[in-house]
Amino acid sequence: MKISLxxxxxNSTSQLAYxxxxxxxxxxxxxxxxxxxxMIEEIAAFEPKLILCPFLKxxxxxxxxxxYATFILHPGIRGDKGAYSLDxxxxxxxxxxxxVYLRANDEFDSGSIYAQENFAxxxxxxxxxxxNEVNIASLQALKQLxxxxxxxxxxxxxxxxxxxxxxxxxxxxxxxxQNDTTKAILKKIYMSDSxxxxxxxxxxxxxxxxxxxxxxxxxxxxxxxxLAKRDGAICLATVDGAVWITHLKEKGRFKLPATYVLKDRLxxxxxxxxxxxxxxxxxxxxxxxxxxxxxxxxxxxxxHNGAFSSDKCMKLKYAFEYIKEQVKVVVLMxxxxxxxxxxxxxxxxxxxxxxxxxxxxxxxxxxxxxxVLFADDVVTVASLEKNAGAGGVFLALACxxxxxxxxxxxxxxxxxxxxxxxxxxxxxxxxxxGKQRANELLEACLPIGAKKAQxxxxxxxxxxxxxxxxxxxxxxxxxxxxxxxxxxxxxxxEDFLEENREMIEAKREAEIAVMHPEFWDxxxxxxxLRYEFVYKICPRETSARLKYKKE
Numbered sequence: 328m329k330i331s332l333x334x335x336x337x338n339s340t341s342q343l344a345y346x347x348x349x350x351x352x353x354x355x356x357x358x359x360x361x362x363x364x365x366m367i368e369e370i371a372a373f374e375p376k377l378i379l380c381p382f383l384k385x386x387x388x389x390x391x392x393x394x395y396a397t398f399i400l401h402p403g404i405r406g407d408k409g410a411y412s413l414d415x416x417x418x419x420x421x422x423x424x425x426x427v428y429l430r431a432n433d434e435f436d437s438g439s440i441y442a443q444e445n446f447a448x449x450x451x452x453x454x455x456x457x458x459n460e461v462n463i464a465s466l467q468a469l470k471q472l473x474x475x476x477x478x479x480x481x482x483x484x485x486x487x488x489x490x491x492x493x494x495x496x497x498x499x500x501x502x503x504x505q506n507d508t509t510k511a512i513l514k515k516i517y518m519s520d521s522x523x524x525x526x527x528x529x530x531x532x533x534x535x536x537x538x539x540x541x542x543x544x545x546x547x548x549x550x551x552x553x554l555a556k557r558d559g560a561i562c563l564a565t566v567d568g569a570v571w572i573t574h575l576k577e578k579g580r581f582k583l584p585a586t587y588v589l590k591d592r593l594x595x596x597x598x599x600x601x602x603x604x605x606x607x608x609x610x611x612x613x614x615x616x617x618x619x620x621x622x623x624x625x626x627x628x629x630x631h632n633g634a635f636s637s638d639k640c641m642k643l644k645y646a647f648e649y650i651k652e653q654v655k656v657v658v659l660m661x662x663x664x665x666x667x668x669x670x671x672x673x674x675x676x677x678x679x680x681x682x683x684x685x686x687x688x689x690x691x692x693x694x695x696x697x698x699v700l701f702a703d704d705v706v707t708v709a710s711l712e713k714n715a716g717a718g719g720v721f722l723a724l725a726c727x728x729x730x731x732x733x734x735x736x737x738x739x740x741x742x743x744x745x746x747x748x749x750x751x752x753x754x755x756x757x758x759x760x761g762k763q764r765a766n767e768l769l770e771a772c773l774p775i776g777a778k779k780a781q782x783x784x785x786x787x788x789x790x791x792x793x794x795x796x797x798x799x800x801x802x803x804x805x806x807x808x809x810x811x812x813x814x815x816x817x818x819x820x821e822d823f824l825e826e827n828r829e830m831i832e833a834k835r836e837a838e839i840a841v842m843h844p845e846f847w848d849x850x851x852x853x854x855x856l857r858y859e860f861v862y863k864i865c866p867r868e869t870s871a872r873l874k875y876k877k878e
Contacts, residue, residue, distance in 0.1 A: 329354045329875075331375040333366065333397070335384045336866075337873065339458055339714060340400065340465050342736045344381040345873075346776030347466060351473075357873035359866050360385040367391060369869060377476070380431070381465060384410075392431035398472060401427050401436055402461050405443060405484065408436035409491035413453045413461070417518035418495070424448050424456075426464045428472045429486060436491070439483035442472035451663075452520040452539070458664045458714075463792060466734050497526045502536075504550040509568040513539050516572075524576055529553075529561075529585075530592040537582060538573030538631060543610035545569045545599065555599035558638075559584025560612050562599065571612035573631055581673055581861045584631075603646050614639070615646050623803045624654040625710075633665025633719055636674050637684070640691035644698045651705040655813065656803050658708045659699070659726060666711050667719025672744070676861040681854060685846035689749050692718050693835055696750045700725040700831070703821040706806055706813070710799055711777075711786065717741050721750035724759060727820070730788040730802060731777040732795045739785070740772045743872075744860060745852035746845055749838040754831050759784050772872050 330353050334341045337357065348355045358369040360383055367390050370378065378397040380387070391397060403412035404425045416424045425445035430438035444464040449456060475481040493499075500519050502512050516539035519525045524535025530553070538560070545554045547564025555562040560573040575588040586593060604626075605613040618625045628643050630636075635643075651657050661667060670688040678684040699707055699722070709723035711731040716738035723729050731737075739756065741748035748769075756765040760783050768775070781789040790798040807813055824831075845853045858864075 328377060329356070329373065329375045331355075331370055331373055331378045331395075332357045333360055333370070333378055333380045333387070333391075334358070334382050335360055336382060337870075338382050339736065340381045340462055342738075342774040343462055343466055343734060343776075344379060344400075344469055346736055346774050346779065347469060348379075350776050350778050354875055354877075356875035357869060359869040360387075361866065361868065363388045363390075365868075370395065373875060378431075379428075379469070379472075381469075386435070387431050389433060396476075397431040398428045398441060399431050399436075399438070400465055400468065401429060402457065402465075403427065403436075404445065405440055406487035406489045407492060408486075408489060409494070411495050412492070413456055414495050414518045415492050416448065417453060417456075417514065418499075421448055424460075426461060426468050428468050430483065437486050439485050441475050441481075441483045442468040443484070444468040444471070450517075452517040454521040455664050463734055497523075500525045502527060504563075504565070506566065509541055509565045509570055512565055512570055513541060516570075521582075524582075529563075529572075529575065530589055532575070532577065532589060532592070534575040534577045534588060535582075536572050536575060538571075540571040540573070540612035541610045542569035542571055542612070545611075553593070553596050556586055556593055556596050557599050557601065557612060558614055559586050561585045561589065561593070561596070562612070573612065581676065581863075583673055583677055587674065587677060603642065603649065615642060617646070617650055619650075619654060620800070621804060622654050622807060623656040623658060623800075624650045625658045625660050626650055627660045627662065628667075629662035630665075630667070633662060633668035633713075633715070634671040634673065635667060635669060635688075635692055635695075635718070636671035637688045637691040639671070640688070640695045644691075644695040647695075647698055647702075651702055654705065656706045656708060656806055657702070658710050658799070658803060659723065660710050661713050661715070664713060665719070666709075666713045666715040667722050668716045669718025669722075669750070672857050673861050676857055682847040685853075686843070689718075689839070689842060689846070692722075693749055693751070693839070696722055696725045697835075700751060700755070701824055701828070703817065703824050706816065708803060708806075711735050711737070712795055712799075714738075717744075717746075717748065718750040718752075721748075721752040721755055724755040724785070725751060727816075728788070728802075728806075729786040730790060730799060731780060731786045732790055733777050733792050735777045736774045737777075737780055737785070738772075738774050739768050740770075742769065743772050743856070745854075745856040747838070747841045749835065749842055751831065751835055751838070753838055754834040756785075 356373045378395045380399040427440045428442040429440050432438045444467040446460040446464050520537045547554050550566050552564040560571045562571050574582050575585045576582045604617045616627045630639050675685050707726040709726040709729045714736050720739040780786045845851050
C-alpha cells in the first residue's frame with residue numbers, strides 16, 4: 328500500500344511508524360508539514376492510499392483530508408482533545424492513559440476513532456512516558472488501525488463531544504519554592520519535561536528547569552538553597568527535602584547541564600560525589616548503576632538524551648573495566664530512554680573551542696568502545712531495549728552479542744550531521760552486515776527497525792516487548808551453561824583480537840583522519856548542521872532521503 332507520513336518532525340514515533348510500515352512491505356513517503364501549498368503538492372505527487380500523522384502539530388488542509396483517508400495519532404484517551412495531553416495527564420494524576428488514531432476532519436481532535444491503546448501511567452517525566460509507553464502504544468494502535476481499515480465490518484468509535492482541555496501556561500507550571508513540597512515540584516517539572524520546561528530563576532539566571540530527581544539525604548536551611556552539585560546537576564533545598572535539577576535552558580538558548588549554565592555562580596558549592604557505580608541504596612541523582620546476577624553484570628548508564636560527553640565516556644569506560652573483573656558476562660543496558668546517541672552535541676555547540684572539544688569527545692567515545700571491543704576476558708552483550716543512534720549504535724556493535732527489543736529504532740549513520748563517524752564502525756558494521764550493506768546504511772541515513780536489523784545480521788536476537796527482560800536474562804544465562812564452550816569462546820576471541828589488533832586499530836586511525844577537518848575546519852558542514860539540530864531549526868523542505876524511492 329502507498330502510505331504518506333505527514334509529520335512535523337521525524338521524531339521517535341514517526342520513525343517507529345516508518346520502520347514498521349516498511350518492514351510490512353508498504354511504500355512509504357514522508358512529507359514535512361511546512362505550509363499548506365507544499366503539503367498539498369507533495370501528497371498529490373505521491374497519491375497515497377492512506378495518510379498517517381504520527382506526530383503533527385499543524386492543522387491539516389481540507390484539500391488533503393477530504394481527498395485522502397487521513398488519520399492522526401493523538402497521545403491521549405478517547406475524549407481527550409488538544410495540545411499538552413500528557414502534561415495534563417501527569418498534572419491530574421491519571422493512573423491510565425493511552426493513544427488514539429482518529430480520522431482527520433474540520434475540528435481539532437474530533438474525528439472518529441479507528442484504533443486505541445491504553446497504558447498504565449508511570450511516575451516519571453513527560454518525555455520518558457512519550458519515548459516509552461506512548462511509542463509502544465502507538466505501534467500497537469498502528470497495527471490495529473491497519474487491521475480495522477481492511478475489515479469491512481469495522482465501525483469506528485465516535486469521539487466524545489468534550490471541549491479542548493485546558494492549555495497550561497507557565498503560571499500553571501511555576502514552582503512556589505516557599506510552599507511547594509518536593510513531590511509537588513517533581514510533578515511540575517515532570518509534566519513540563521522536555522517541553523516547555525519550568526521557567527524559574529536560579530542565582531540570577533532566568534531559565535527553564537529540566538531533569539528532576541528526588542534527594543533523600545541532603546537538607547538545607549531555606550528553600551531553593553543550592554546544596555551541592557554532581558555530574559553537571561545541582562541540588563536545591565525544598566520545604567521538606569531536596570531535588571536535583573540536571574539541566575537548564577536560558578531563553579533563546581538550548582538545554583545544557585545545569586553547571587554549564589550557572590558556571591562561576593556555583594563557586595563554593597561542594598561536589599557531592601557518589602561511587603563510580605551507585606548501589607541505589609537511597610534516592611538521589613545518579614547515572615551509572617549495576618546489578619549482578621549469577622555472574623552476569625547488567626551495567627546501566629542513564630545519560631540525559633543518550634548524549635555521551637567526554638567525561639561520561641571516561642566514567643563508563645572505568646565502570647566497565649571495573650565491573651568486568653567481577654563477572655563472566657557484562658551486559659550494556661543503556662538508560663531509561665535511550666541506549667546511546669553518541670557524542671554530546673549540545674555541549675559542543677556551547678563550547679568556545681568547538682574543534683578541540685569535539686575532537687576530545689570523539690576520542691573519548693573511541694576509547695570507551697575500544698575497552699568493550701578488546702575485552703577478551705569476558706563475554707559482552709549489548710541490550711538494545713531502547714533506541715540508539717550514530718556512535719551509540721556502534722558502541723553496541725562492539726559487543727560480542729547484540730540483542731534488541733521489538734519496536735526499537737536504530738539510526739546507524741552520521742551524515743545527517745555532517746560527520747563521517749568513528750567508534751570503529753568501519754570494522755564492526757561490515758563484520759556484521761558485509762561491506763556493501765554497511766556502505767548502504769551509512770549513505771542512506773535512514774532508520775531501521777529491530778526486525779530489519781535482525782534480518783541483515785546487525786543484531787543477533789530479537790525479543791518481544793512484553794517478555795524482553797526475561798528473554799535477555801535467559802539468553803545471558805545460556806552463555807554460561809556450558810563452561811567449556813564459554814572458555815573456548817574466550818580463547819577464540821583472544822586469539823582473533825591478538826591476530827587482528829593492528830588491522831582494527833588501523834580502521835580507527837583512518838576514521839579519525841577523515842573526521843579531523845570535520846571538527847577543526849571552521850567551514851565544516853558539521854558546525855552548521857549541529858547548530859540547526861541543537862536549536863531545533865524547523866526544516867525548510869522535506870529531506871530527499873525520506874522521499875519514497877522504488878527499490
